[in-house]
Amino acid sequence: MNIEGFELRRVAMPLVSPFRTSFGTQTSRDILLIRAVTDAAEGWGECVTLPTPVYSPEYTDAAVDVLTRIFLPALGAARLSGAHEVAEVLHPFKGHRMAKAAVEMALLDAELRAEGRSFARELGAVHDRVPSGVSVGIMDEIPRLLDAVGAYLDEGYVRIKLKIEPGWDIDVVRAVRERFGDDVPLQVDANTAYTLRDAQHLARLDEFGLLLIEQPLEEEDMLGHADLARIVKTPICLDETITSAQSAAAAIRLGATSIINIKPGRVGGYLEARRIHDLAAAHGVPVWCGGMVESGIGRAANVALAALPGFTLPGDVSASDRFYRVDLTEPFVITDGYMSVPQGPGLGVTPIPEILDELTTSVEWVAV
Template identity: 40%
Template sequence: MGGFRIREIRLHRLTVPLKSPFSTHLQTVTERESIFIEMVDTEGVSGLGECVAFSSPWYTEETVQTCWDALINWLVPSIAGKGINHPTDVGHLFSHVKGNRMAKAALDQAAWDLFAKKQGMPLHRLIGGVRREVDAGVVVTWTDTEELIRKTEDAYRIGYSRVKIKIGSGTDAEVIATVIKQFPQLLFFADANGAFSNKTLTELLAYDNLGLALIEQPFGEDEWDRHAEAVRQMSTPIALDESIRTFSDVENMIQKKAGDIVVLKPGRVGGLTEALHIHAYCLQHGIPIWMGGMIEFGISKAHNLAIATLPGVTLPGDFSASTHFWNEDPVEPCIRVSGGEVSISERPGIGVDLNHEILKKYLIATHTA
């Protein structure tokens, strides 16, 4: 019960401007290009997925264009017209295609949404979620102290329980300490995006004992030994983000003691199927998880919210209101933050639909197979 046969797969490629630029030491993003997936079965029920690759390869080697090519030429043809008993079948059908995890994730997500709808269940219940609300967290980029304080004040006023501050080579640790002291009610993460790869551990130690809940990805994605040394010397927990690309990366992190916490991004590891595998392994080994963000639209956020209801996902993730990044999100209903939390939909599947009127404004290409 709940299986389906794929009738068609629709790809929507779109570009939406951000309300304001999102800057890290790696890149400044002013508009977000993406690919939405509609997987439709023979009864007309559809499931939604979202590709979280960026337009250029500044974050990973995959881009929207490489994902578009992989989907049209190899991945979609591998599953078109196939019968699916369970969403985990999808990955097996295109296992002959190496890599392309972000492209695969979009199809995997769509299959899970469709499967949950066929079961008549919200996705969070289907996968064993234990919460009906998830703590909201916002990401803050800034250029000077005044902007950081203003954005933190805004986050506190709106009701966010956690603020993640982007840090880089020129960041003054004392500024971070001042802001943390000024807002004792908030939980603070610092995200380096590998900014300390060319620095000494001593420079990173300046951020220890500031009151941060964690420091995210201080070194490069394959600098396991440097992360392990930071774990040994620092009292502030180290969370690995870009380093976690596959299940084997999680195994490596735990074996090398190179991180205390996993930042889980299903769109980067290949989808919900792989994310659930990683979650179960972390739970078994007592490793906390929190859900990271990729400047996503509401489809990917809804999938991530379902995972955030699972036991072991203990820290507030990158769950901001739709209005944080967008004037218009081509998904309905929009994500809202109330009392520092996001309520989880009880509708079958992920609980969101495409807003075709808004989507049409930002479409740049479509493909149906």
């Protein structure tokens, strides 16, 4: 693989409505895109960092810095035979998994486009469509939340995820169950908002028949999650804690999780995400694909990943219009609760030039 260089492009994408979680509120996304240019093809990657280190230690300006000064020059000097070598070349450099994932994604897209193979086929997908779930943020009042949940169910989403935090949890879940019944697949996501001292409070969620409680405690508190799993009956699902196949193996062995949310950016890329999928499948642990409010570029890769056999729970693979009035690619839609897996070469999608140019805030070329 002869790499000619990389384009780093920032795009500003306003959200259709504010999206609030326990760590903050997003009203727009400052997305870092990477375009890898090789002698055979071009490929796109999307970095899922946020502007500040609130979800993880990474943030977008730091990703730009580490990519331009360290990662991209290292990859240019390595004379890669394929994208599968990206993780090995960048392994000596600690952390920055989201930046690593973005450049691996761009090179993998370029490689697969040149060979006429799809992202889904490369990862091992077995489905041509996947069930679509939706994540519903924290709101100012319960009636507004109920209206939002009702609208998403009317649109066909097959699973609802509620963001929760102390003070916005038990009553909210009860209200959703009372309005929409026990048959709606429902789960909650705390984004590390609680401590083990809240165990008995979280156990009150057991009465609602939830699919899972996602990441209730701090990301480093794996033992705390193991203790919590012995107190609550609702399955514990880990998100932020799972940063690699190694951490996933430890969590499973300790009993800290019985379900895993796989976010490729968080674990360093789609190839590592596949390894976590394979590990979980070997231990009988179901997985699902989480989202980071991606554009159509990242969404295409997530949908391909969610088509692997171990993804037995609906993921956060919502339609483009869940977050954006205008997407960078042709919009993703759901039909009867499902989303089609792109089948074209590479990601199967590319940015629409005029939309990309309109939303671009900066462009930098890095020759290697």
